[in-house]
Amino acid sequence: AQTVTQSQPEMSVQEAETVTLSCTYDTSESDYYLFWYKQPPSRQMILVIRQEAYKQQNATENRFSVNFQKAAKSFSLKISDSQLGDAAMYFCAYPAGGTSYGKLTFGQGTILTVHP
């Protein structure tokens, strides 16, 4: 079974500091994307960043970057210069293969609290 694991149910960070959210996944596919989504209390699921598995270079979007370790099947999200607006639930996600081709499999989520 293809799974996504987020081992940190909750994390907290001080404003302006850096925090890293972890994610591991299991797949037999060789070419795929990985995603981090953010869901604030306002509830809309927003794409934060995506990584193409065949690319060695880690993806970066402004203050958000990933540490992608394909062999270890690890995909962590680093948030630099944390802001109050970063407070949300963060989901790591991976599209399944096989008979559920393209179905997004989500981790259980990490609730991020940002302290002023």
Next chain:
Amino acid sequence: DTEVTQTPKHLVMGMTNKKSLKCEQHMGHRAMYWYKQKAKKPPELMFVYSYEKLSINESVPSRFSPECPNSSLLNLHLHALQPEDSALYLCASSQDSGLQETQYFGPGTRLLVL
């Protein structure tokens, strides 16, 4: 523009009611999805439409009936729901279905079944 819209934002219905949720996108995407999400849990896939045809049904009870009238519109018809069906219902779309596709989500419909 990566906008997916959903109506209504909130819905309260009795167990004997019939209601519908609507989702719309104008990005030319050919895959559309319905998810159900309980509080503090990840979304659970319900249905996938690819090129206006139902491609995945995740063993969803028949009281949920999806419909894709055209490539931009996705409906979810609700009938005889149970209180445990109360949840946030999210719609998403992507260019196509596959391992290299990015799904964009709408704001959701908060459903309460009394």
